[in-house]
Amino acid sequence: MAKGFQTLTGFRDFRPEDCAVRNYLFEIFREVARRYGFVEYETPILESTDLYLKKSGGELSSQLFRFEDQGGRDVTLRPEVTASLGRLVTACQRDYPKPLRWFEIGQCFRYEKPQKGRTREFYQFNVDLLGESCAAADAELVALSIDLMRELGFEEGDFVIRLSDRAYWQNFGEAKGLSEEQTAELLQIVDKLEREKPERTEEKLSALGLTSAEIKEAIENPASLGENLESVISEMEARGMKDFIEVDLSIVRGLAYYTGVVFEVFDAKKSLRAVAGGGRYDTLITALSDGKVDLPAAGFAIGDVVIRHLIEETPHANEQLQAYLSAQAPTEVYVVLADEEQRSNALALVTELREMAIATNFSLTPTKVAKQFKQAEQMGADFTIVVGSEYPELTLKNLRERTEETISADQDVLQALIEKIA
């Protein structure tokens, strides 16, 4: 108690200046999704724990915020949204024409060691295209991720989409005579190639009868990329987006449920982890619905934490963010009360301005005029209207252009003011 209440480790307060950055991200997430014809949904932050145990097969289970509620239910703060989406579309998919283009923006929770770019709570933008198994759907999501980055102010050279296909490794495994379990193990090894010690990798591969050299060769000189990957690449070409992608077969994504084309958005400098990623998961809905619903799907997700770092470290992207933030001034017009006798008239004016959708502020208590002007500037007001003993005559000051004129507290004149402000 000595140092007062704190946020929990890994959890964040969003002061107004941080919340504005969050809202900037959300607005761009929504705008890009809208252009691609996606509609927003949301699922609960708290779910029955078995929803995650069934799906993730243990990977996330050590990181769950999991507890028993007052009714004895085993519940979990969602670590990700795809399981909830699977539950939801299983229940209602027949009400909608296919494919579903659905997106979501919401919080997820993972009990991890907090570090740069990793918090215990984060917002995630989830985009999913369900009911379509063709590579054109994968291409649509890759294109969306590129447009998202561009809309956030990133340019060619700032980021790259690393594109891969799990089917490539399935075929590789089959060709090498690996069992299903062995291929799954191989995918885990490939996933960790960049992070694990070479000797350890070699050791694991040798247990499968493979060598690092073979894997390296398979990544660097693929005999064939396969139909889906080729198709995504030529779609990207048609969209004029080919320069943003790069085939990298070492990308397989960690989660076990991916089945086909997968991709990650990387900071081109690679100073941070992948910024975002996604892929095809054709069997997840079937598994979650116990085989009742067969809905091929692909999705893409981006968190708010890493992308914010990347924006702030990239000058032109940061410039765009800062321009947005400067435009967020909480006040457009500040009504200065120069004569307390006129407070009722000032209140009527404030009310009228607000009814016209103008962000209007004023001093709640008797305050010196100079201080009111100072407040107006602090709040970023473009205009002040001075209400004094000359009422209904008012002084309208343009704080940007340092000009002023006399107006009358008359509806028509106000209307003219509105046009000036807008």
Next chain:
Amino acid sequence: MAKGFQTLTGFRDFRPEDCAVRNYLFEIFREVARRYGFVEYETPILESTDLYLKKSGGELSSQLFRFEDQGGRDVTLRPEVTASLGRLVTACQRDYPKPLRWFEIGQCFRYEKPQKGRTREFYQFNVDLLGESCAAADAELVALSIDLMRELGFEEGDFVIRLSDRAYWQNFGEAKGLSEEQTAELLQIVDKLEREKPERTEEKLSALGLTSAEIKEAIENPASLGENLESVISEMEARGMKDFIEVDLSIVRGLAYYTGVVFEVFDAKKSLRAVAGGGRYDTLITALSDGKVDLPAAGFAIGDVVIRHLIEETPHANEQLQAYLSAQAPTEVYVVLADEEQRSNALALVTELREMAIATNFSLTPTKVAKQFKQAEQMGADFTIVVGSEYPELTLKNLRERTEETISADQDVLQALIEKIA
């Protein structure tokens, strides 16, 4: 497992059509707050439990989603936001000019029995004005709540603000010689007047040496409303909002931390509980900061559940909502591919349209032209552009006006199309 995964009792999925209603509410919350010069903040959904135990004095403690995290911390899903706000402003208030005009929109969680208008999870719009103790701040919040209701499409006669002041009962208690604890007990009795059996109320009052008749008299014929309440009333008059308010001294608000003017927004038909409410809490920040920060404050909160019911039951408010929903079509332009040979050109066109911020959709797989047109209509598209063997000649169809014309897949012509669409 037989019936598949379900949401937890009292938790909601937001399918796209529900999420659009939620977003409608959020947009209006943000817009009204903006007009009043409020800026948005957010605090974590999960907090240390002692933050709530200290403040609410047990009232909410039986309803907490409370658990021990993996690190042995006693944590709670927030039942309300004011405690977190208190924690946050205690830490950072000195960085901002006073008064703070801050708002928040986020989820809260209470383990209650689910029923109409009450879920275990709900969104709450919190508006707080901190650092100002005068009644003008109370009036500002009352005005905001009225404008919020009007912006949601409610009219005079649909709702009423019931206005009261806890100070009135403090004075009443003092005049009757009650101790502080007895006055607190009296406030609890007054709070439950409408819900408790008259005999039980009489019994409780008699323990304080009071009678129902005295209380009834105090509510119906107050000798004086007191300075603050009078001041709020005359401010409402100046703002042209007097017809929306009604003094009702039986309103004291349940939570113990309110100290002065309190108010509730009521459905005029009173078929539901209060829609929203708030009041002054001048000592809460002091208590939360262990006396280190003295910040008088007043706030107002509205949940999303009851207000949605009320909108849907009020024809003119519902009409406004429905108009908003109809305008949310996921597609503005649908690109119809009449010749698969042209798919690359169609993709280029789709990309261009999206770059111009137009919500654009198309069929990912080869599909009969008639079916593509059907999809365009289902998605609410205003226009189709048919890409066929005549490329670069395109057919632009206006689906609303049932007109069509021939255009060329040329940048300038597209620009003209954009103007037509916008």
